[in-house]
Amino acid sequence: SSTLCQLCHEKYPCEEIYFQRNTDIPIRRTQVLDISCSSERETTTYKVISIGKLDDRLFDTIPKNWAYDCQDVTLGIRYNSQLSTIGLKKSAIVEIWLSTPPHRIHDNDTVIIEWQPSSVFNCMDCATWTPERLVFNSTNFDKRQELVITRVKVGEVVLLPILHGGGYDKILSAGYPIYIE
Incomplete structure (x- = not known):
């Protein structure tokens, strides 16, 4: 290179x-x-x-169902920044990309990331975010996409990713939180 x-x-x-x-x-x-x-x-x-x-x-x-039984430890999510302090009725941008390309499973390498607030914290509706989902594949996995988070109530929020496809379904979403103070 x-x-x-x-x-x-x-x-x-x-x-x-x-x-x-x-x-x-x-x-x-x-x-x-x-x-x-x-x-x-x-x-x-x-x-x-x-x-x-x-x-x-x-x-x-190689097991025929390797894509479902094996976890690739190189798969992960990257953030800039993982911790944001957002004032009431203010917004912040978090850049998100994948650490490695997704696997092609049944001719599909699409990874969809959606978000949900962690139930560990009391404030499940203190923040909103757009877009609702980010879509990555083997050609754009390393391109940063923006998630805009807006605080609508006072309270601590932790957003956890919900991952679909490309082998990313197997990674532990709790290992990739976004903290909002």
Whole structure:
């Protein structure tokens, strides 16, 4: 990649893929990862198990319902900002995007995010938000979309995402709250 990422005051290509000489067979990938406010460089070495036509027995060990039984820990939601102080009858914008592309399941890679106030707090109707849902897919997953939150009553509110599709249904929504003070 020609895009550079900064890591420990040095700049590196954000992603590099190395191929076996004079082929298109990947042997190694190096990427800069952004993990909870820190960055690190990770190298993945590939083991070539098949060249040419893939052998079906390589896929026989993968459960047919893997998309429903497996959870991809790289799937997540990103916010700017996750905590907003909003005055009465005032609004704030929260930018939202996905950390990784959604999975294509049954030829569909659409992820829909809707919101609900957490029942842990007493004020279930202290805020409104627009739009009602955000829609992401594998081409716009990293594009920031805006959620406009308006405080209509005094009280603490925590909005939790309701996620549909792309493997995101499996992630724990309580891990991605938006706090409104």
